[in-house]
Amino acid sequence: MENFERRFLLHVPSSTENLSLIRDFVANIGKQAGLAETELSMVELAVDEACANVIEHAYGLDQTKEVIVRARLDGDAITIEVVDTGKGWDPGSIEQKELKRLVEERRSGGLGMRMMKLVMDEVEYKIKPGEHNELRMTKKLKKD
Amino acid sequence: MANSFSVTASEQDGIAVLTLEGFLDAHTAPQFEEAIQKEINAGRKQIVIHCEKLTYISSAGLGVFMSFIEEIRDAGGDIKISGVIPKVLQVFEILGFQSLFDIVGNVPEAVARFQQG
Structure with missing residues (x-):
């Protein structure tokens, strides 16, 4: 890929119906970045997880709200930011319990965050409940 | 449509088979949940989830x-998963699902596992 920065922006109403649209947006950018099929699937999945969390938890399925997905491509990495103004969350409250333990407790919460951390190289967040929540994920591009 | 998903219920040798097709995400998961609940309500506790046509899972x-x-x-039953394509299997494996669920190649194999007890 040519070594100059490219930026992309998507605003969508906060509805799970739009997750497919978000995945398509990310897939197209990933293709421009030259990501291999497997890596591309993983980036799509991570962004889906982040946006599903915003739609369901930060905004509580309120379709009048908006999810913002920003992407930045340079020669080294693809960086995706998911931005919302919802109620936010306490990163410390997400326990990384063993999967077996979650099943025993009949809970499936926190799987999305676990997934993002496992498939992306970096995951960072800034939380200001009701004002500006931002989750930034980076996937480094493999050099030939 | 990029977000299409369907669940088809059938039966093989007395065992419930739910065949998934398309994209299983936060939008379509309630449909899948409803389908499993329906089987449980009908008293079925041996369920095969066939995933050959499932192209995406979150x-x-x-x-x-x-x-x-x-x-x-x-309740003495189990869920067995069959026919998972590599792209979806990778997602199962990332979270360690292969250690929690019996994942097999196809429906007859899953049914046979139930019959073997």
């Missing part, structure tokens, strides 16, 4: 498997 879909498995096993 944690919302995996969460459905997780939310029912303990209840079904407590």
Whole structure:
């Protein structure tokens, strides 16, 4: 890929119906970045997880709200930011319990965050409940 | 449509088979949840989830498997997963699902596992 920065922006109403649209947006950018099929699937999945969390938890399925997905491509990495103004969350409250333990407790919460951390190289967040929540994920591009 | 998903219920040798097709994400997971609940309500506790035509899964879909498995096993049954394509299998493996669920190649194999006890 040519070594100059490219930026992309998507605003969508906060509805799970739009997750497919978000995945398509990310897939197209990933293709421009030259990501291999497997890596591309993983980036799509991570962004889906982040946006599903915003739609369901930060905004509580309120379709009048908006999810913002920003992407930045340079020669080294693809960086995706998911931005919302919802109620936010306490990163410390997400326990990384063993999967077996979650099943025993009949809970499936926190799987999305676990997934993002496992498939992306970096995951960072800034939380200001009701004002500006931002989750930034980076996937480094493999050099030939 | 990029977000299409369907669940088809059938039966093989007395064992419930739910065939998934399309995209299983936070939007479509409730449909899958409803289909499993319907089988449980009908008293079926041996269920095969056939995934040959499932092209995408996110944690919302995996969460459905997780939310029912303990209840079904407590009742003496199980959920077996069959025909998973490599792209979807990779997602199962990232979270370690292969250690929690019996994942097999096809429906007859899953049915045979149930018959073997």
